[in-house]
Amino acid sequence: MTAFAELMAFQRETEALAQIAGRLGWDQETVMPKGAAEQRGEEMGAIEGVLHARRTDPKIGEWLAAAKAPDAAGARALELIRRGFERNACIPSKLASEIARVTSVSQGIWAEARSRNDVAHFLPTLERVVALKREAGQALAAGGFGGGDAYDALLDDYEPGATGAGIAEMFGRMRPRLVSLRERILGSDRKAKPLSGHFAHDRQVGLARDLATAFGYDWNRGRLDLAVHPFSSGSGNDSRITTRVVETDPFNCIYSTVHEVGHACYELGIDQAHLLTPLGAGVSMGVHESQSRIYENQLGRSRAFASWLFARMRAIFGDMGVADADEFYATVNAVQPGFIRTEADEVHYNLHIMMRFDLERNLIGGKLAVADLEDAWNTRFGADFGVAVDRPAHGMLQDVHWSVGLFGYFPTYTLGNVYAGCLHRALRADVPDLDAHLAEGNAKPATDWLREKVQQFGGLYEPAAVIERACGFTPSEGPLLDYLEAKFSDLYGL
Incomplete structure (x- = not known):
C-alpha cells in the first residue's frame, strides 16, 4: 500500500x-x-x-x-x-x-x-x-x-x-438594520393572532414525520426521537434527528423538526465516495446551519409552504383559532420579543446569537466570571429585548451548548443565516416555480438544488467557497437583510 x-x-x-x-x-x-x-x-x-x-x-x-x-x-x-x-x-x-x-x-x-x-x-x-x-x-x-x-x-x-473580530464586525453591520426593522414592526398596527387549541403529542409527532418526508429526509438512513434540546446526530448512512413536543405550541415541534432535517439532509446528501473520510461530513457549522435555517425559514416559513401546512394542520387538529391561510402565515411569522432562542422569529433570532457570542467570548477570555453569568445574561437581555428574564429556564439555562463545551458554536447560527440568505437568492433565480411546489407540501425541488449545489461536496471545499460556488457571488449579510426587510415589510405593511 x-x-x-x-x-x-x-x-x-x-x-x-x-x-x-x-x-x-x-x-x-x-x-x-x-x-x-x-x-x-x-x-x-x-x-x-x-x-x-x-x-x-x-x-x-x-x-x-x-x-x-x-x-x-x-x-x-x-x-x-x-x-x-x-x-x-x-x-x-x-x-x-x-x-x-x-x-x-x-x-x-x-x-x-x-x-x-x-x-x-x-x-x-x-x-x-x-x-x-x-x-x-x-x-x-x-x-x-x-x-x-x-x-x-x-x-x-x-x-x-473565522475570527471573533470578523464575526463582531459583521454583527456590527447587521445590528442597526435588524433593530430598525424590529422597531418598525413592533410599531405597526398589524398583529398576528396566536394559535389556540390542544395539539396532542402523538399527532404532533405524526406531523413531524410528514414534514421530514416533505423535505426529503431518508427514513431508510434515519429516525426521529424526542430530546430536551432538539439536535441531529451522525453522518454517512446514519443521520438521526430529534424534536420536542409542547402540547400548547405545535410550532416548537414543527420548526425544530424541519431545522434538524436540514442538518440531516446535508449529511445524507454527501457523495458516498466520501464516506468515512475527512470529506464525509459537513465542512463547517456555518454551512451546516445554512441548510437547517433555509429549510426552517425561507422554505418552511414561506407563504406558499404555510398555506399547505395550514390545511394539513386543520385536518389533523381542527380549528386553531385562525381563519385562513393568510392569517396562519402571519401567525407563523409573528414578530415579538421572546425569551427562547429556538422559538425566536427571524427578526429577533440573530439578536439572541449576538448576545450569546459576546458572553461566551468574555467567558473564554476571562473577562466574565461564571458566577456573574446569570446577571450579565439578564442585564444584556433586558437591554436588547426590553423584557426582564422571568426564570433561568428562559435565561442562561435554556441552551445545552455551554454545558457540553460548545464554545465558538453560537456565532455559526447567524453565519448560517447569512449563508442561507445568499443561497435563497440563488435558489429562487434557478427554480422560479418553487412556490408552486411548496404550496403542495413538496420541498423536493429545493432539496435537490441544495444537494447539487452544496450538500454533495461535504468537506471538499472551504466554507465560504462552498457558498460562493453555489450562489455565483461572494457571500455577505446583504441578501439576508434584504430578504427580511422585504418579507416583514409585506407582512406588517411597513
Whole structure:
C-alpha cells in the first residue's frame, strides 16, 4: 500500500470510531436511563482517549510527509487530516479525555437544573467546563491556532478561518438594520393572532414525520426521537434527528423538526465516495446551519409552504383559532420579543446569537466570571429585548451548548443565516416555480438544488467557497437583510 492508502485506511477506522462516540451521545440524549450518567461519562472519556491517541499518532505525520494525493479530493483530504493532526497535537490526551468525561456528565446536570430553574445546581459544573475549554483554547492558541487568541482557536473548530473580530464586525453591520426593522414592526398596527387549541403529542409527532418526508429526509438512513434540546446526530448512512413536543405550541415541534432535517439532509446528501473520510461530513457549522435555517425559514416559513401546512394542520387538529391561510402565515411569522432562542422569529433570532457570542467570548477570555453569568445574561437581555428574564429556564439555562463545551458554536447560527440568505437568492433565480411546489407540501425541488449545489461536496471545499460556488457571488449579510426587510415589510405593511 502507498503512504496515502495506508493513511486513508487508518483515517477510515478513526472516523468509524468517532461515529460510535457520536452514537453514545445520541443515546444519552434520547433513551439512556438517568442513572447511567456517571458511567456514560467514563465511557465517553475512554473512547475520547482512544480517538485522541489515534488523531495524534506519530505515524500520521510520517504518512503525511510521504503521501501523494491521486486527485484533488485526495489533496483536500490530506489538508484536512494535517489540520486535524496539528490541532489535536496541541491538546494533551488527559485534557481531551477529561473534557469528554465532564461534558458528558454536565448534560444531565444542566437538564436537571433547567427543569428546576436552579442556576446554583449547574454553576459548579459550568465552572469546570469553562476552565477546561479555556485551557484547550489556550493550548491551541499557543500552537498557532486562532492567531494566538483562545476564543478564536475554539471558533476555528466550528468555522475554519473565522475570527471573533470578523464575526463582531459583521454583527456590527447587521445590528442597526435588524433593530430598525424590529422597531418598525413592533410599531405597526398589524398583529398576528396566536394559535389556540390542544395539539396532542402523538399527532404532533405524526406531523413531524410528514414534514421530514416533505423535505426529503431518508427514513431508510434515519429516525426521529424526542430530546430536551432538539439536535441531529451522525453522518454517512446514519443521520438521526430529534424534536420536542409542547402540547400548547405545535410550532416548537414543527420548526425544530424541519431545522434538524436540514442538518440531516446535508449529511445524507454527501457523495458516498466520501464516506468515512475527512470529506464525509459537513465542512463547517456555518454551512451546516445554512441548510437547517433555509429549510426552517425561507422554505418552511414561506407563504406558499404555510398555506399547505395550514390545511394539513386543520385536518389533523381542527380549528386553531385562525381563519385562513393568510392569517396562519402571519401567525407563523409573528414578530415579538421572546425569551427562547429556538422559538425566536427571524427578526429577533440573530439578536439572541449576538448576545450569546459576546458572553461566551468574555467567558473564554476571562473577562466574565461564571458566577456573574446569570446577571450579565439578564442585564444584556433586558437591554436588547426590553423584557426582564422571568426564570433561568428562559435565561442562561435554556441552551445545552455551554454545558457540553460548545464554545465558538453560537456565532455559526447567524453565519448560517447569512449563508442561507445568499443561497435563497440563488435558489429562487434557478427554480422560479418553487412556490408552486411548496404550496403542495413538496420541498423536493429545493432539496435537490441544495444537494447539487452544496450538500454533495461535504468537506471538499472551504466554507465560504462552498457558498460562493453555489450562489455565483461572494457571500455577505446583504441578501439576508434584504430578504427580511422585504418579507416583514409585506407582512406588517411597513
